[in-house]
Amino acid sequence: MKHYVGLDVSLKEVSICVVDADGSVIAEGKVAAKPSEILSWIEERIGVVERIVHESGPLSIWLTRELAALGAPVVCIDARAAHKALSARMNKSDRADAEGLAQLARTGWYREVHIKSESSDRLRLLLGARGRMIDIRRDIEAQAQGVLKTYGVRLGSVTRGRNRAGFRDQLRAATSGDPILETVAASLIAVHEVACSETTSIEDELLDIVRRLLRQFGFGVIRAAPH
Secondary structure: OOEEEEEEEOOOEEEEEEEEOOOOEEEEEEEEOOHHHHHHHHHHHOOOOOEEEEEOOOOHHHHHHHHHHOOOOEEEEOHHHHHHHHOOOOOOOHHHHHHHHHHHHHHOOOOEOOOOOHHHHHHHHHHHHHHHHHHHHHHHHHHHHHHHHOOOOOOOOOOOOOOOHHHHHHHHHHHOOOHHHHHHHHHHHHHHHHHHHHHHHHHHHHHHHHHHHHHHOOOOOOOOOOO
16 A cells, blocks of 8 residues: 655654555654654655655755655645645644645645755855845945045945955045044955955856856857956
């Protein structure tokens, strides 16, 4: 007989429920939120199962990838859609939710969530970090311009250049001779330079990824633009 597994996942523990093709509960329990322990628990009590279902959440991408890598027939389902089915149950607990998910695994009444590849997630992390560095750089430039206007000093436009060094040169020159402004400017310049440098490093990494993809698909090589 086929068996189906529901996993109610929290940060530290996972509630597990196994049902058969008729919907009867075969086994229940809790283990640490570790893929190897989850599969060991299932294998010791049931052996091969037809499907393992868990909801989308903070650990869902990692858990799906790890279980799939270990050969488990795992499916991540949409938590909002699953909530409608689970909230109708009289008993609301981790144990009851695990059973509800097992029943959904058995009936197929769920909406599967697509889990992106690890490489695409890493690319998104790089893009997010680049965006944050650019925001920091812009915030510093805007703050410096705002502060200096109070003293009647207007900085010129910031050209792209390599690492936007022109902004830092202008700021040094504009604050020279005033101890307080020099102190503030020195702090802003230090952080601005780091933000620009890190932006460049991340962009170089992104360009390497793009170049590898272009070579893989037979396209030409692109060159880096000035920062």
